[in-house]
Amino acid sequence: xxxxxxxxxxxxxxxxxxxxxxxxxxxxxxxxxxxxxxxxxxxxxxxxxxxxxxxxxxxxxxxxxxxxxxxxxxxxxxxxxxxxxxxxxxxxxxxxxxxxxxx
Numbered sequence: 001x002x003x004x005x006x007x008x009x010x011x012x013x014x015x016x017x018x019x020x021x022x023x024x025x026x027x028x029x030x031x032x033x034x035x036x037x038x039x040x041x042x043x044x045x046x047x048x049x050x051x052x053x054x055x056x057x058x059x060x061x062x063x064x065x066x067x068x069x070x071x072x073x074x075x076x077x078x079x080x081x082x083x084x085x086x087x088x089x090x091x092x093x094x095x096x097x098x099x100x101x102x103x
Contacts, residue, residue, distance in 0.1 A: 026091030033085045041078045049074060 009017070039045065049071045056067045 023091045023095035026088040027095040030085070030088045030092045033081070033088050037078065037081045037085050040074065040081060045074070 053067055053071060056063050
């Protein structure tokens, strides 16, 4: 068994590589995540959801509930996306502070 793992990276080295990859991915995607959060939390989308809610006010209860669910899901998406953006920014900040050779 020792012969099979000879020269293979250890657990700590693999964890360090994984962390470095996570930081690289965060640095590469933080801009797109910022755009997504800005879009989903935009006043224009707020207005659209309000208009949609008002438009279905006279329709059947099932339709009103469905639209209310969409509005609630959007709020959840905004909240979760903001949390993910915060995580990505933290990882990207660490990546920005690392030397170019990774260590």
